[in-house]
Each structure stands twice: as C-alpha cells, then as structure tokens.
Amino acid sequence: xxxxxxxxxxxxxxxxxxxxxxxxxxxxxxxxxxxxxxxxxxxxxxxxxxxxxxxxxxxxxxxxxxxxxxxxxxxxxxxxxxxxxxxxxxxxxxxxxxxxxxxxxxxx
Amino acid sequence: xxxxxxxxxxxxxxxxxxxxxxxxxxxxxxxxxxxxxxxxxxxxxxxxxxxxxxxxxxxxxxxxxxxxxxxxxxxxxxxxxxxxxxxxxxxxxxxxxxxxxxxxxxxxxxxxxxxxxxxxxxxxxxxxxxx
Numbered sequence: 370x371x372x373x374x375x376x377x378x379x380x381x382x383x384x385x386x387x388x389x390x391x392x393x394x395x396x397x398x399x400x401x402x403x404x405x406x407x408x409x410x411x412x413x414x415x416x417x418x419x420x421x422x423x424x425x426x427x428x429x430x431x432x433x434x435x436x437x438x439x440x441x442x443x444x445x446x447x448x449x450x451x452x453x454x455x456x457x458x459x460x461x462x463x464x465x466x467x468x469x470x471x472x473x474x475x476x477x
Numbered sequence: 478x479x480x481x482x483x484x485x486x487x488x489x490x491x492x493x494x495x496x497x498x499x500x501x502x503x504x505x506x507x508x509x510x511x512x513x514x515x516x517x518x519x520x521x522x523x524x525x526x527x528x529x530x531x532x533x534x535x536x537x538x539x540x541x542x543x544x545x546x547x548x549x550x551x552x553x554x555x556x557x558x559x560x561x562x563x564x565x566x567x568x569x570x571x572x573x574x575x576x577x578x579x580x581x582x583x584x585x586x587x588x589x590x591x592x593x594x595x596x597x598x599x600x601x602x603x604x605x606x607x608x
Contacts, residue, residue, distance in 0.1 A: 384553075384562050387546070391554035401547065410546060440563040447559035458601055459559055465598030466566045472591030473569050 372423030373432045376416045381442035383412030385450055434474035437467055490555070497556025498603055501564050504548050507541050509571035513579065514538030560602055566595050 386409030393403040424432050440463055447453040518535025522528075529535070552561055570592040576582040 381562075384558060387550050388553045388558045391550045394550070394554055401550070406550060413546070437566060440566070443562040444559045447557065447562075451558060453557045453559045455559060458604065459563075462598045462600075462602030463563050465601060466563050466595050467598075469591045469594030469596075469598055470566055470569055472587050472594060473573060474591075476585045476587030476589075476591060 370423070370427060370432065370435070372419050373427070373435045374438070376419035376423060377436050377439035378442055379412050379419060380416035380436070381439040381446060383409045383416060384439075384443055385409075385446040386412060388447075388451065430474045430477050432474075433477060434467070434470045437470040440466065493555040494557075497552040497554075497561060498564070500548050500552035501556075501561045502567065504545050504552070505565060505567035506571055507545050507548070508565070508568040509575060511538045511541035511545065512568070512572050513575055514541065516580075563602060564599050567599055570595050 386405050390403050390406030390409055393405065394400045420436065444455060444459065444463060448455050514534045515538035518532045518538055522532070522535070549561075573588050573592050577584050
C-alpha cells in the first residue's frame with residue numbers, strides 16, 4: 370500500500386514537471402526534448418514501477434483508487450508551483466471524481 | 478460566500494482553455510485504448526526478444542501512451558494543471574465501458590455508480606473552464 374502511495378506522489382510530481390516543461394515548447398519539435406519534460410516522463414516511468422511493484426501483492430480494489438490520490442497532490446503542486454486558483458468547483462469536482470474512482474475500485 | 482462569478486483566472490483565454498480540455502478528453506480515450514491494447518498484448522506475453530518485437534498490441538499500446546504524453550504536454554501549456562490532471566480519471570470510465578462491451582466482463586452496481594460519479598465530477602470541474 371505504501372508503494373502505491375509513493376507511486377501517486379511521484380506521478381503527481383511527474384505531471385508538475387510536464388507542466389513546467391510545457392512552458393519551454395516552441396515551434397520546433399526538438400523543444401519536446403527539454404530537461405524538465407524528460408524528467409517528468411522519467412518520473413512517470415518511476416511511478417509505474419512503484420505501482421506495478423505495489424499491486425503485486427495487494428488488493429487491486431483498494432490500490433487502484435489510491436493512485437487517484439495523485440490528483441490531490443497535483444492540486445497542491447498547482448497552487449504551490451503555478452499559483453493556480455483553487456476554486457470551490459475544483460474541490461467539488463475532485464471530490465466526486467475520487468468518490469467515483471473508489472466505487473469503480475470496489476466493483477473491480 | 479461565493480465570489481466565483483467574477484474572478485478572472487490568469488491563463489483564461491477561453492478558447493485555449495477549451496482546447497486544453499478537449500485535448501485531455503481525447504487523451505483519456507487514447508489512454509484507455511492503450512490499456513486495452515496492453516492487456517491484449519500481455520495475454521500472449523513471453524519474455525523473448527522475438528516475441529516482444531512481434532507483439533503488435535503491446536507495442537501499439539505503449540506507442541499510444543507516448544502520443545498521449547505529448548498531447549498532455551500540449552494541453553498543459555495553455556491550461557491549468559489543477560483542472561486538467563483530475564480529468565484524466567475519465568480513463569476509468571472508458572476502460573470500464575470497454576471492458577463490458579469488448580472484453581465481456583460482468584457489470585455491477587459499484588462500477589456503474591462509480592463511472593456516473595466520475596463523469597459528474599468532470600462536468601463540475603469543466604463547467605467554468607468551458608464558459
């Protein structure tokens with residue numbers, strides 16, 4: 370369970386680095402190879418290793434929804450790193466999404 | 478107290494926001510297609526090089542993930558991460574629906590309530606961004 374938790378944290382950092390890297394995009398296709406984007410992709414790969422490792426001996430119905438905790442960390446990083454507004458709608462929407470993912474997990 | 482009606486968000490070109498939303502929406506469809514392909518490929522997985530390079534579904538699945546990541550980056554460039562990231566949960570919806578129809582997995586009330594709730598959540602998140 371801890372492994373999947375770690376995977377969700379790493380994944381949310383991956384998304385934050387994709388966002389940082391996206392600011393360096395130009396018209397050139399090579400601008401996709403900027404360090405922040407590559408690091409973000411590396412974090413995604415790392416996250417999926419932890420996830421695969423974590424689900425090896427655990428209940429998928431619990432662990433599957435746990436990955437979506439990453440969205441909560443993502444909201445934090447969006448506020449901290451990019452100063453995005455955290456509105457009531459975002460919290461409500463995220464709450465519903467998390468609830469829904471839990472249900473899907475329970476049914477799996 | 479609600480002040481949401483008039484607050485302007487920094488990156489708020491409405492068209493750019495809508496395009497970002499649509500890009501991530503497309504990402505979720507491609508993402509679940511990738512999952513299905515990888516699952517199909519894993520059904521006849523064998524850890525030999527010759528088997529791996531001829532495992533078309535597996536290769537296609539991972540290629541889709543690659544394309545997905547590029548689209549996500551393009552979406553993030555003009556959109557808010559706090560809005561776009563949770564929308565990826567729509568992938569669960571498509572994957573569940575596809576597992577009913579394509580893989581013949583049994584449906585149940587939990588999964589059905591879950592996918593409806595996720596869609597509701599995405600609708601709540603997207604409402605403001607689409608205005």
